[in-house]
Amino acid sequence: MPLTRxxxxxxxxxxxxxxxxxxxxxxxxxxxxxxTGARVPAVGLGTWITFNVGxxxxxLERCTRVMAAFFEEGGGVIDSSPMYGSSQETVGHxxxxxxxxxxxxxxxxxxxxxxxxxxAQIARTRREWGVPRFDLLQVHNLRAVEGHLExxxxxxxxxxxxHVGVTxxxxxxxxxxxxxxxxxxxxxxxxxxxxxxxxxxxRLLPLAREKGVAVIANRPYRRGALIRRFAGKPLxxxxxxxxxxxxxxxxxxxxxxxxxxxxxxxxxxxxEHVRENKAAARDPxxxxxxxxxxxxxxxxL
Amino acid sequence: MEDWLxxxxxxxxxxxxxxxxxxxxxANAMLAPLPLLTPxxxxxxxxxxxxxxxxxxxxxxxxxxxxAGVSAVFLPLYAEINWAVAGLAxxxxxxxxxxxxxAALAPPGPLPRPRGAGDHAALAAMAAALLLWPALAPxxxxxxxxxxxxxxxxDPTALATLAALALLRRPLVTAILGLIPLLWLIASAxxxxxxxxxxxxxxxxxxxxxxxxxxxPRGRALRSPPAA
Numbered sequence: 033m034p035l036t037r038x039x040x041x042x043x044x045x046x047x048x049x050x051x052x053x054x055x056x057x058x059x060x061x062x063x064x065x066x067x068t069g070a071r072v073p074a075v076g077l078g079t080w081i082t083f084n085v086g087x088x089x090x091x092l093e094r095c096t097r098v099m100a101a102f103f104e105e106g107g108g109v110i111d112s113s114p115m116y117g118s119s120q121e122t123v124g125h126x127x128x129x130x131x132x133x134x135x136x137x138x139x140x141x142x143x144x145x146x147x148x149x150x151x152a153q154i155a156r157t158r159r160e161w162g163v164p165r166f167d168l169l170q171v172h173n174l175r176a177v178e179g180h181l182e183x184x185x186x187x188x189x190x191x192x193x194x195h196v197g198v199t200x201x202x203x204x205x206x207x208x209x210x211x212x213x214x215x216x217x218x219x220x221x222x223x224x225x226x227x228x229x230x231x232x233x234x235r236l237l238p239l240a241r242e243k244g245v246a247v248i249a250n251r252p253y254r255r256g257a258l259i260r261r262f263a264g265k266p267l268x269x270x271x272x273x274x275x276x277x278x279x280x281x282x283x284x285x286x287x288x289x290x291x292x293x294x295x296x297x298x299x300x301x302x303x304e305h306v307r308e309n310k311a312a313a314r315d316p317x318x319x320x321x322x323x324x325x326x327x328x329x330x331x332x333l
Numbered sequence: 334m335e336d337w338l339x340x341x342x343x344x345x346x347x348x349x350x351x352x353x354x355x356x357x358x359x360a361n362a363m364l365a366p367l368p369l370l371t372p373x374x375x376x377x378x379x380x381x382x383x384x385x386x387x388x389x390x391x392x393x394x395x396x397x398x399x400x401a402g403v404s405a406v407f408l409p410l411y412a413e414i415n416w417a418v419a420g421l422a423x424x425x426x427x428x429x430x431x432x433x434x435x436a437a438l439a440p441p442g443p444l445p446r447p448r449g450a451g452d453h454a455a456l457a458a459m460a461a462a463l464l465l466w467p468a469l470a471p472x473x474x475x476x477x478x479x480x481x482x483x484x485x486x487x488d489p490t491a492l493a494t495l496a497a498l499a500l501l502r503r504p505l506v507t508a509i510l511g512l513i514p515l516l517w518l519i520a521s522a523x524x525x526x527x528x529x530x531x532x533x534x535x536x537x538x539x540x541x542x543x544x545x546x547x548x549x550p551r552g553r554a555l556r557s558p559p560a561a
Binding site: 085116 | 416
């Protein structure tokens with residue numbers, strides 16, 4: 033990354049005001065957030081659909097067990113949005129039950145076309161989580177992005193927010209995302225990246241590296257579709273070399289091995305899958321040559 | 334608007350099929366053992382509608398109670414996971430009120446005896462809504478506690494309403510009273526199909542078919558003499 037004035041300023045700000053993240057679990061790989069120097073575990077937790085359970089007591093308890101396993105394995109990014117039904121309340125329920133573990137990197141979104149509604153929505157979201165502030169707030173799907181970014185940057189300047197980001201998914205609006213990344217000093221972008229959805233490699237991931245923007249990969253399994261698609265198909269014989277003895281680990285290791293990916297946020301309803309996902313970050317990751325072989329193997333199926 | 338045009342139906346899915354099925358478990362549990370009785374009450378009201386002078390009014394009141402039950406018990410649970418449903422309660426309460434009005438204004442005399450393929454199709458649809466729909470839960474590997482029953486769940490309530498209206502042979506009345514059930518069934522079918530639930534196809538076909546059956550003129554049948 034070239035040493036620009038913006039980079040120097042960011043490094044100075046990081047030295048003065050970087051939030052102190054807790055130490056990751058032993059052996060857990062963490063990645064640096066370029067703009068602040070903070071570190072975050074490579075495997076986070078998504079909440080789209082899996083945490084939208086309403087007031088169902090049994091499912092709230094199950095989601096809490098998922099979160100408990102997540103924190104036991106080192107914690108990290110928990111990502112949600114007002115768009116995700118009751119997922120925010122579910123996260124807040126779990127955090128309250130677990131005593132608000134320190135190993136949380138809270139990532140939320142602002143999702144409204146009315147820019148003036150943004151602060152109120154963020155305040156409601158914060159109440160749902162029961163946290164004093166968020167580590168990351170993102171403009172969801174670039175909706176009213178310019179107006180909301182003004183709000184978020186102002187919050188960050190006041191110390192009310194750790195990082196500012198934007199999101200997109202399914203490969204949509206990449207041109208718009210590129211424009212925003214070029215023009216605004218974002219800390220994070222969130223986009224879809226997995227072994228079949230690799231469009232971001234062409235321009236967005238190199239741009240993120242150039243600009244010092246952390247990247248969160250959503251839809252690592254295409255909501256489970258990739259796992260179902262490859263279930264029953266043989267893994268390559270060399271998958272064991274990198275500890276990818278299951279398809280979910282194989283698919284997640286591909287994502288995490290890209291040098292410009294900071295974190296991935298798989299969602300799940302099962303604590304054992306949380307542990308498996310976390311293990312994917314601990315074991316050896318494929319080098320570029322092996323990544324090519326992984327992509328070729330999947331393409332051959 | 335351009336944001337929504339970019340979404341596919343799968344993107345609009347907010348919840349899993351598991352969470353959706355458990356809504357019916359929770360609704361049934363709230364008023365147990367009433368869910369065991371509501372289909373039977375509706376069947377009894379249907380039988381009375383063909384035999385008793387005020388039978389049709391009683392059937393309309395039972396249907397109204399069904400919509401009220403769905404609005405009071407199921408909709409609030411569904412709204413917890415689907416923000417698009419939050420504004421539907423007024424429409425469902427209006428449907429209940431309209432059916433109460435129909436009961437009050439119904440002329441005395443039982444329904445015409447069923448005749449022709451249309452009436453028999455409506456009767457079959459009513460039986461399916463009241464008796465077959467609850468069995469879909471165990472047939473799909475879900476517990477009986479998750480059964481969708483009349484007056485607890487919106488789909489069988491809407492289907493039973495349209496089936497009853499089809500037996501009425503009053504196109505103008507049924508066109509009005511059948512609109513909300515029809516619109517609900519179309520929306521529900523879309524949700525079920527996105528969830529991958531096979532009964533979505535049955536809902537998608539049965540709803541419009543029953544509405545058409547209810548609103549097309551099929552000739553006014555002679556009323557049977559009122560029962561003593």
